Amino acid sequence: MEFTIVGAGQVGRSLESALTTLGHRVRLARRAPEAGNEVALAGSAQGCDAVILATPFVATGEIVPQLGIGQGQLVIDATNPFGRAWPAGFSPSDFSSGGEFVQSLIPQAHVVKCFNVIGYEHMDRPQFAGVAPFMPVCGNDAEAKGSVLELATSMGFDAHDIGDLSKAALVENMGLLWGALRDVKGNREFAFGLLHR
């Protein structure tokens, strides 16, 4: 697949590494692109199979409308909004989740929430003593969500469909839970797992 990753920070670089290792083509959309696979934000969604949002949540309101996201395009939202500033003019009381806020900016697209419940450093090496980390996935379009479930599984996650985008608040709160655990444990070397029998 061909991906546009928006944001060349910790998450963007880790996902770039994971996806290129799997043979996908990745372009990084940045404010000030450098040589290689980096492109400007404006129009960067055009011609790719999926866009991944890996920018600070506060910037989504200004970034997303610039990307040129098309009808039916897949947008994977890895941002975490809770406990952080919201884009100017919007507040958490207007939306139940950041994922639904992003979907409201691009109603023509299929937004799928994924990758926000684990530290960036584990995204390109999700192995924990042979156990795959739990990766909840939610979105309104079944085909788009299916693609993301397949992608996350191929990256080494234990990916599960948890429902439509109204469930995004749950996974965004899991992001907060991950951060609370990190603060108490004093390290980032863990992930959530799902037990089965």
Ligand SMILES: NC(=O)c1ccc[n+]([C@@H]2O[C@H](COP(=O)([O-])OP(=O)(O)OC[C@H]3O[C@@H](n4cnc5c(N)ncnc54)[C@H](OP(=O)(O)O)[C@@H]3O)[C@@H](O)[C@H]2O)c1
């Ligand atoms: N860190 C984690 O472990 C983790 C885990 C899961 C989810 N998340 C979420 O993933 C997102 C990215 O986190 P991160 O840790 O990768 O952050 P980061 O290291 O600060 O990187 C964010 C990138 O976004 C770009 N950016 C910043 N402000 C921007 C603006 N106003 N307009 C356009 N681009 C802007 C910057 O790239 P350029 O300077 O190249 O433009 C920056 O490198 C956040 O929403 C975070 O909550 C983080």
